[in-house]
Amino acid sequence: RKEVEQDPGPFNVPEGATVAFNCTYSNSASQSFFWYRQDCRKEPKLLMSVYSSGNEDGRFTAQLNRASQYISLLIRDSKLSDSATYLCVVNTGGFKTIFGAGTRLFVKA
């Protein structure tokens, strides 16, 4: 079993749609959680940190369920510019940061 698993996608959605990505992690001692966005052939960029209480940044909402070892990202009112790969990232303490394989999103007009 992979340490961090994501929906493989791709997700193809129309502009304005709401889309949700899920991610599970295997190490119950994991401490920090993030979503990164990666555009084609570019570097990953931090989208948002994920907190136990859930957090929102504009059209993006991230949630963490420690009991189920599950992280989610919700994107509302999708834009063409949201097309990218979304990487779920888990830090288990210290140096160990694990990236999921990513979920590809295509938003079409």
Next chain:
Amino acid sequence: ETGVTQSPTHLIKTRGQQVTLRCSSQSGHNTVSWYQQALGQGPQFIFQYYREEENGRGNFPPRFSGLQFPNYSSELNVNALELDDSALYLCASSGGLDTNIQYFGAGTRLSVL
């Protein structure tokens, strides 16, 4: 822009050769991590340097080695290149207010023929 710079941007080598990749960390960051990203995969952790010492290592063979310098810039060296080493190599720096947040450079795309 993250302030993390990597060089070169692209590199072509042949099997058996050696390569050195370079990374300048963001100002104020004392930690550099290196990742390998194969096509269609997420980044895989190679190792991390903190204040010039290796701080942790992923599941990569010893022919992957590194250095960190007093100014916190870093090098990744790969010896005896194999075809499977073809990938995007990413450097990330951290160490600001939130030490867990990593900021990535644009990467070096290595092709091994």
